[in-house]
Amino acid sequence: MSTNIPEELLYTKSHEWVRDNKDGTATIGITDHAQELLGDVVYVELPEDGSVFGAEDPAGVIESVKAASDFYSPLGGEVIAVNEQLDDEPELINSEPYGDGWVVTLKLENIDDLKELMDANTYINEIAES
Amino acid sequence: MSNTTPQHTPLYEQHLKAGGKMVDFAGWEMPINYGSQVKEHNQVRTDAGMFDVSHMVVVDFTGQDCKAFLQRLLANDVDKLKQQGKALYSCMLNEDAGIIDDLIVYYLADDFYRMVINAATRENDLAWINKQAAHFDLHINERDDLAMIAAQGPNAREKLLATLDDASATQVSALKPFFGVQIDTIFYARTGYTGEDGFEIVLPNEAVAALWNTLLAAGIEPTGLGARDTLRLEAGMSLYGTDMDTTTSPLVSALKWTVVLEPKERNFLGRSALEAEIKAKPTTKMVGLVLEGKGILRGHQIVVTKSGKGEITSGSYSPTLGVAIALARVPVDTGDHCHVEIRNKQIVARVLKPPFVRKGKSCL
The missing domain is CATH 3.30.1360.120 (Probable tRNA modification gtpase trme; domain 1)
Structure with missing residues (x-):
C-alpha cells in the first residue's frame, strides 16, 4: 500500500498535516498514514470554535473502531473553523484525509511557528523509520 | 508471553x-x-x-x-x-x-x-x-x-x-x-x-x-x-x-x-x-449499554448509576446500529438508564439485556 504525502503540506511527528493558507491561518488534519494506522474512523470529537491551543496541546479525539486517539494542535492559535461534516461522516478522514476530511482551521499565534514543522520529504523519512 | x-x-x-x-x-x-x-x-x-x-x-x-x-x-x-x-x-x-x-x-x-x-x-x-x-x-x-x-x-x-x-x-x-x-x-x-x-x-x-x-x-x-x-x-x-x-x-x-x-x-x-x-445474592450483574449521547464506549470506562458505580467490560462502535454499545458490570438494581464517564464528561446510556443484533436485525 502506498501512502499519499502531498508535497505542498507541512507535517508533525504525531501525524498531523498543516496547510499554510498564507493569510495567517492554517488548516489541519491527519495524514493518510495516520488514518491507515487508525482504521475505520467512527467518531470525531472536535474542539469548539474560539478555543485557544498551544503547540502540541490535545485539541480533539479521533476514534476508530479499534481505539481512541488524541488529535494534537501542531501550532499555537485560535480555532476559527471546525469541520462539522465529520459529525455525520467521520469516515471522510479515511477516504479524503487531505480534502473533506480536514479537522480544524487555526488563526496562528505566530506564523513563524510554521518553520518548525517538517516538509513532505522529512515526514516520509520519519514514517519510514518508525 | x-x-x-x-x-x-x-x-x-x-x-x-x-x-x-x-x-x-x-x-x-x-x-x-x-x-x-x-x-x-x-x-x-x-x-x-x-x-x-x-x-x-x-x-x-x-x-x-x-x-x-x-x-x-x-x-x-x-x-x-x-x-x-x-x-x-x-x-x-x-x-x-x-x-x-x-x-x-x-x-x-x-x-x-x-x-x-x-x-x-x-x-x-x-x-x-x-x-x-x-x-x-x-x-x-x-x-x-x-x-x-x-x-x-x-x-x-x-x-x-x-x-x-x-x-x-x-x-x-x-x-x-x-x-x-x-x-x-x-x-x-x-x-x-x-x-x-x-x-x-x-x-x-x-x-x-x-x-x-x-x-x-x-x-x-x-x-x-x-x-x-x-x-x-x-x-x-x-x-x-x-x-x-x-x-x-x-x-x-x-x-x-x-x-x-x-x-x-x-x-x-x-x-x-x-x-x-x-x-448471599450477587451485588453486580452484566448488562448491555447503548450510548444515547455522542462518543464511543470503551472497556474500563466508569458507569455511574443511582446505586453506585460500575464498569464497562467491552465497548465499541456498532457498525450495524451506527451507535456505541457495550457490555458492563453494574450494581444489581441498576435501572433502565445510567451515565458513562467519557473523558471527564457524563454521557447518558440506555441499559438493556443483550443481544443488540441477531441475524442481521437490530434488537433495540
Missing part, C-alpha cells in the same frame, strides 16, 4: 495474500483486518465472511469416564447432550466459582467428546483439566494437528454447501443449529460467535489452505479478528479475559443460564462457592 516468536496458523500465507494486517493475539500472529474492519463486519451481517480460528484449541476426550469427568469439570451439564453431534456452551470454574474459561463441548459418542477452548488460556486450561482428570479413566488429546475456519453470515450456509460433494452436502445441510458432524477427516458444526448462521469447520492442518481457497472462490470473504470482536459484541456474547475471568462467576457475567444446579448430587467444580454466592 515469555515466548517472543509469534506462532503462525497454517493459513498465514493466505492472510498475507489477502492483505491481512497482522497483529499479535495471545502469541499468534493473526489478521486484525484485511483493509476495513467495518466492511468485513457488514459482509458477515449481510452476506458471508470467514475467520481463521486455528489458534483456538481443540481437545478430544475419549474413554469410558468421559461423561462423568465432564459432569465434574463443567458448570453446564453434558447430560443434556442426548443426540450425537449436539454442542453445549459451558463455563469451566475453579473452586471459588471463578471462570477459568468458557468453551464449547460436542457429544460425539458415549466415549468421545470434543471441546474447543480459547487460545489465550490454553496452558492454564490444560493444566487444570489434566489435574482434575487424575482419577478418571480417559484420554485427553490436544489436537494441534487440526485447524479451524468459521464461515458466518446469512449466505454462509448456502455458499459452503455449494462447495461440497452431494453426500457431504446432504449431511451438512441436515445439521440443526448447535450440532456438528464428522465426515471423513472434516468436522462441520453449525455454531459460531457472530449472531449469524454459519459453520465452524475443523480439519487437518494440511487441508485447511485448500478449504480457505475454495470458500474464497465461493464468495466467502476473509474477515479479521477486529470484525470478530464487533460481531460478537453486537450479538451480546462475552469474551473471555475481557468480560469475565477467574475473579468473576457466571452469576455476575450474565451466564447463569449456563449453570445447571439440578440434580443436587452432581458435584461439579465450583458448585459450593456458586451456591454460597447465590445465597
Whole structure:
C-alpha cells in the first residue's frame, strides 16, 4: 500500500498535516498514514470554535473502531473553523484525509511557528523509520 | 508471553495474500483486518465472511469416564447432550466459582467428546483439566494437528454447501443449529460467535489452505479478528479475559443460564462457592449499554448509576446500529438508564439485556 504525502503540506511527528493558507491561518488534519494506522474512523470529537491551543496541546479525539486517539494542535492559535461534516461522516478522514476530511482551521499565534514543522520529504523519512 | 516468536496458523500465507494486517493475539500472529474492519463486519451481517480460528484449541476426550469427568469439570451439564453431534456452551470454574474459561463441548459418542477452548488460556486450561482428570479413566488429546475456519453470515450456509460433494452436502445441510458432524477427516458444526448462521469447520492442518481457497472462490470473504470482536459484541456474547475471568462467576457475567444446579448430587467444580454466592445474592450483574449521547464506549470506562458505580467490560462502535454499545458490570438494581464517564464528561446510556443484533436485525 502506498501512502499519499502531498508535497505542498507541512507535517508533525504525531501525524498531523498543516496547510499554510498564507493569510495567517492554517488548516489541519491527519495524514493518510495516520488514518491507515487508525482504521475505520467512527467518531470525531472536535474542539469548539474560539478555543485557544498551544503547540502540541490535545485539541480533539479521533476514534476508530479499534481505539481512541488524541488529535494534537501542531501550532499555537485560535480555532476559527471546525469541520462539522465529520459529525455525520467521520469516515471522510479515511477516504479524503487531505480534502473533506480536514479537522480544524487555526488563526496562528505566530506564523513563524510554521518553520518548525517538517516538509513532505522529512515526514516520509520519519514514517519510514518508525 | 515469555515466548517472543509469534506462532503462525497454517493459513498465514493466505492472510498475507489477502492483505491481512497482522497483529499479535495471545502469541499468534493473526489478521486484525484485511483493509476495513467495518466492511468485513457488514459482509458477515449481510452476506458471508470467514475467520481463521486455528489458534483456538481443540481437545478430544475419549474413554469410558468421559461423561462423568465432564459432569465434574463443567458448570453446564453434558447430560443434556442426548443426540450425537449436539454442542453445549459451558463455563469451566475453579473452586471459588471463578471462570477459568468458557468453551464449547460436542457429544460425539458415549466415549468421545470434543471441546474447543480459547487460545489465550490454553496452558492454564490444560493444566487444570489434566489435574482434575487424575482419577478418571480417559484420554485427553490436544489436537494441534487440526485447524479451524468459521464461515458466518446469512449466505454462509448456502455458499459452503455449494462447495461440497452431494453426500457431504446432504449431511451438512441436515445439521440443526448447535450440532456438528464428522465426515471423513472434516468436522462441520453449525455454531459460531457472530449472531449469524454459519459453520465452524475443523480439519487437518494440511487441508485447511485448500478449504480457505475454495470458500474464497465461493464468495466467502476473509474477515479479521477486529470484525470478530464487533460481531460478537453486537450479538451480546462475552469474551473471555475481557468480560469475565477467574475473579468473576457466571452469576455476575450474565451466564447463569449456563449453570445447571439440578440434580443436587452432581458435584461439579465450583458448585459450593456458586451456591454460597447465590445465597448471599450477587451485588453486580452484566448488562448491555447503548450510548444515547455522542462518543464511543470503551472497556474500563466508569458507569455511574443511582446505586453506585460500575464498569464497562467491552465497548465499541456498532457498525450495524451506527451507535456505541457495550457490555458492563453494574450494581444489581441498576435501572433502565445510567451515565458513562467519557473523558471527564457524563454521557447518558440506555441499559438493556443483550443481544443488540441477531441475524442481521437490530434488537433495540
